[in-house]
Amino acid sequence: MYEIAVSAEFCAAHALSILGAREPVHGHNFRVVATVAGDVLDADGLLCDFHTVQETLESILSELDNRNLDELEPFAARNASAENIAAYIATELGDRLDAFLAPAASVRSVSVTEAPGCVATYLVSKQIRPGNSRDAHEASGHDAGGDEAVGGGASGGGS
Secondary structure (H helix, E strand, C coil), X not given: CEEEEEEEEEEEEECCEECCEECCCEEEEXXXXXXXXXXXXXXXXXXXXXXXXXXXHHHHHHCCCCEEHHHCHXXXXXXXXXXXXXXXXXXXXXXXXXXXXXXXXXXXXEEEEEECCEEEEEECCCCCCCCCCHHHHHHCCCCCCCCCCCCCEEEECCC
């Protein structure tokens, strides 16, 4: 199994509701680490080009940067906690990268650091099927495609 990871940062504000009490709006410099995993390398010896993953992650983060996350649609019905931010980014990243990764690789996890020592990680439960190869997939006449993304669990804590 191979893994690659890229990181990027964004600044945003939020105000969590914790046990029914809403905290004041405050900001963070969020650091995000996205991990892609797979067991097959392409003809160039790559799981996926770092630049492709980096540019896609930065595109997602640009939609969150310098915003109040509570005012954005993805967080309209749920707290913009580090856990939920990680899950949102992982889902978006998986959807946007699927054409480059499937069927041999997928987004494995996204970690969001909200403050030093405070990290939430969303683990994607999508499993990569052993034995899949990009050559076999390309032979089918497709440049991209694959499995549908499935949610996973989260660990960590955020505020």
